Amino acid sequence: MEPVRYDDRQEIVSLRLQPAVSGKRRNLKKYLYAVLLLLPLLLFIIGFFVIPMLYILYLSFIDTEGPGGTNATYSISNYGRFFTDPYYLHSLWLTIKVSLYTVIVSLLLGYPVALTMAKCSPRVRGLLTLLVASPLLISIVVRNFGWYLLLLPNGTVNQLLIGLGITESPLKLLFSEAGVVIGLSNAYLPFMILSIATSLYNIDPSLEKAAAILGASPFRSFISITLPLSLPGIVSGMVLVFSMSMSAYVTPALMGGANVPVLPVVAYDQIINLLRWTYGSAVSYVLLGITLAIVTIFTRMMEKGRYREVFR
Amino acid sequence: MKRWMMIGLVMMMAALAGCGVPNAKPPGEAKPANKSSDDVTEITVAGNGGKIERAIREVIAPKFEEKYGIKVNFVPGLSGEILSKVELQKNAPQYDVAMYVPLDVQRAADKGLAEQLDPSAIPNMTKVDPRFVAVDNIGVPVFGLVIAPAYNTKTFEKNGWAPITSWNDLIRPDYKGKTAFADIANDWGFALLYNLANANGGSLDNLEPGLKKAKELASYSDTFYKNSTQMMPAVQQGAADVTVMGSYAIAELIESGVPLKMVIPKEGAPLQAFSATVVKNASHKKAAMDFVNFLISEESQKQIAESGFYPVLKGMKVVPKYEKSIGLKDSDPVFRPDFKKMAEIREQWTDRWAKEVTPELGKNVKK
Numbered sequence: 001m002e003p004v005r006y007d008d009r010q011e012i013v014s015l016r017l018q019p020a021v022s023g024k025r026r027n028l029k030k031y032l033y034a035v036l037l038l039l040p041l042l043l044f045i046i047g048f049f050v051i052p053m054l055y056i057l058y059l060s061f062i063d064t065e066g067p068g069g070t071n072a073t074y075s076i077s078n079y080g081r082f083f084t085d086p087y088y089l090h091s092l093w094l095t096i097k098v099s100l101y102t103v104i105v106s107l108l109l110g111y112p113v114a115l116t117m118a119k120c121s122p123r124v125r126g127l128l129t130l131l132v133a134s135p136l137l138i139s140i141v142v143r144n145f146g147w148y149l150l151l152l153p154n155g156t157v158n159q160l161l162i163g164l165g166i167t168e169s170p171l172k173l174l175f176s177e178a179g180v181v182i183g184l185s186n187a188y189l190p191f192m193i194l195s196i197a198t199s200l201y202n203i204d205p206s207l208e209k210a211a212a213i214l215g216a217s218p219f220r221s222f223i224s225i226t227l228p229l230s231l232p233g234i235v236s237g238m239v240l241v242f243s244m245s246m247s248a249y250v251t252p253a254l255m256g257g258a259n260v261p262v263l264p265v266v267a268y269d270q271i272i273n274l275l276r277w278t279y280g281s282a283v284s285y286v287l288l289g290i291t292l293a294i295v296t297i298f299t300r301m302m303e304k305g306r307y308r309e310v311f312r
Numbered sequence: 313m314k315r316w317m318m319i320g321l322v323m324m325m326a327a328l329a330g331c332g333v334p335n336a337k338p339p340g341e342a343k344p345a346n347k348s349s350d351d352v353t354e355i356t357v358a359g360n361g362g363k364i365e366r367a368i369r370e371v372i373a374p375k376f377e378e379k380y381g382i383k384v385n386f387v388p389g390l391s392g393e394i395l396s397k398v399e400l401q402k403n404a405p406q407y408d409v410a411m412y413v414p415l416d417v418q419r420a421a422d423k424g425l426a427e428q429l430d431p432s433a434i435p436n437m438t439k440v441d442p443r444f445v446a447v448d449n450i451g452v453p454v455f456g457l458v459i460a461p462a463y464n465t466k467t468f469e470k471n472g473w474a475p476i477t478s479w480n481d482l483i484r485p486d487y488k489g490k491t492a493f494a495d496i497a498n499d500w501g502f503a504l505l506y507n508l509a510n511a512n513g514g515s516l517d518n519l520e521p522g523l524k525k526a527k528e529l530a531s532y533s534d535t536f537y538k539n540s541t542q543m544m545p546a547v548q549q550g551a552a553d554v555t556v557m558g559s560y561a562i563a564e565l566i567e568s569g570v571p572l573k574m575v576i577p578k579e580g581a582p583l584q585a586f587s588a589t590v591v592k593n594a595s596h597k598k599a600a601m602d603f604v605n606f607l608i609s610e611e612s613q614k615q616i617a618e619s620g621f622y623p624v625l626k627g628m629k630v631v632p633k634y635e636k637s638i639g640l641k642d643s644d645p646v647f648r649p650d651f652k653k654m655a656e657i658r659e660q661w662t663d664r665w666a667k668e669v670t671p672e673l674g675k676n677v678k679k
Contacts, residue, residue, distance in 0.1 A: 152546070153489070172674070258536035
């Protein structure tokens with residue numbers, strides 16, 4: 001009995017081994033293709049992104065002013081200065097605040113749109129996708145100038161609000177955090193909508209039917225089924241919008257004027273107007289570090305939280 | 313794992329988007345390798361966008377090419393941006409001629425980023441009005457201007473406000489925040505600061521009175537403009553009745569039909585010029601100097617005056633169509649500021665402005 005069994009096992013093992021070996025070879029080939037296909041992009045990213053970023057990192061540790069100084073000394077004094085000066089800490093807080101507001105506004109405005117896109121016929125969906133993405137076709141500078149004209153104290157929006165009797169005097173929509181949040185939400189809303197919509201498309205419609213058969217109201221089934229299952233889309237949309245808002249320069253400069261000195265604007269001023277490359281570089285890296293930290297902690301929390309199942 | 317890669321990719325994209333802005337220009341401006349001036353076919357000139365770009369690209373460069381057979385590549389940018397690029401490219405200059413605001417001419421001189429110039433190579437230098445010169449033998453003035461207050465005469469008449477005659481008249485609660493002043497990083501903003509100091513017993517050596525007044529000014533203003541090009545639509549749309557700008561911008565607004573009046577305040581207004589420098593160790597030094605010389609030829613200066621700048625040659629006047637809007641009388645108290653001093657103190661006062669003046673913005677604006 002036993003030898004037979006043994007042989008059987010042998011056979012099974014060898015049967016399994018055979019495809020495994022050739023599979024490995026195929027995998028290797030696949031990797032080679034992948035590397036070759038990625039090579040141009042990799043070279044591009046290394047040349048135009050990684051190397052400049054490393055150079056900026058190097059600059060941020062130089063004590064003396066200006067790049068290429070002959071007697072440069074190195075220390076973390078630029079970072080020390082950032083974290084001990086209330087002005088820069090306030091600017092950091094402002095950047096985070098504006099980005100969070102932008103995430104909230106675009107989530108609230110974007111979710112219903114994404115839901116509509118998921119529920120409607122494919123033809124309407126295609127049309128909606130085009131509409132949602134259409135703002136991306138226009139340069140951000142042009143869009144911001146449009147908003148700027150609309151939001152001026154004597155601009156269309158304020159005239160409308162006053163005409164309707166909603167306010168007596170013009171609201172301070174420009175040169176305020178509100179103005180920056182309006183501009184940023186407008187710019188990044190498509191990213192939020194599209195990423196939520198993608199996760200909504202993947203929800204099995206029979207789940208909702210089952211809920212309805214079991215007597216759940218539409219609201220109940222939204223709360224218990226649709227919303228949790230769309231969490232991956234919500235999270236990636238939030239991460240996307242948050243990190244883009246943190247690094248936005250054009251919109252805060254145009255819509256916030258001097259009133260909203262967010263970190264990218266501060267870094268730009270340090271480098272371009274004061275020629276303090278070293279300190280500006282440190283500011284950029286603080287911004288990068290904080291953004292990475294917040295995003296990491298947030299996604300970790302979501303993935304380990306109550307709805308961790310949906311992230312698998 | 314997939315999620316992490318996705319997030320990593322997203323972060324990278326976001327960072328790329330963020331980094332892209334200040335360094336929009338690709339570093340590899342096409343450039344022939346030859347160094348001898350005899351067979352130079354093109355030079356690269358960096359200067360302010362907008363009016364200056366238009367004047368050079370459309371009028372001066374074609375004529376220069378016709379005369380010398382050298383093509384001019386114009387790279388537009390803000391003065392500060394150009395200076396920081398020139399500094400970064402110190403060891404391998406990409407530009408031959410860099411045009412700056414006077415303060416940046418001084419900074420370029422201090423950092424050794426500009427060639428010494430002299431009349432043997434640039435004969436027209438001898439004809440230049442010295443009041444426009446920022447740094448002797450380094451920067452050659454090309455586009456003359458004053459930085460001065462201007463106000464909307466229609467609104468002023470309607471409200472019965474007294475005309476502006478002093479820098480201190482810029483500070484009035486009546487304006488209800490309808491002002492357009494540039495942030496300190498901009499030349500117009502810095503001029504506002506030191507002229508407020510001048511008007512209140514201070515000077516470039518003591519800007520304290522100016523800073524004190526600027527706080528008051530900020531409290532009656534909605535914002536300081538980070539981007540000075542945004543100030544023109546603000547004035548044009550009637551969102552601002554009071555401003556401080558370069559005379560060429562005021563001239564353009566008046567030409568477009570805005571009822572604006574430029575004022576040379578009784579305390580004086582700074583006269584200056586966008587100036588051309590030859591970048592240190594530029595690849596085409598001789599051609600660059602020829603171009604600078606051509607910029608201040610009588611022929612070019614006539615064209616430059618046509619676009620609303622003061623010609624910088626002795627005895628030349630603003631063209632008739634701008635005489636009424638920005639013409640200067642001999643009695644007008646214009647002065648040449650001490651740019652050397654300004655370059656020394658700029659950093660310190662920029663910091664103080666951001667920390668002390670900006671937070672006051674809009675505090676006393678009553679709509």
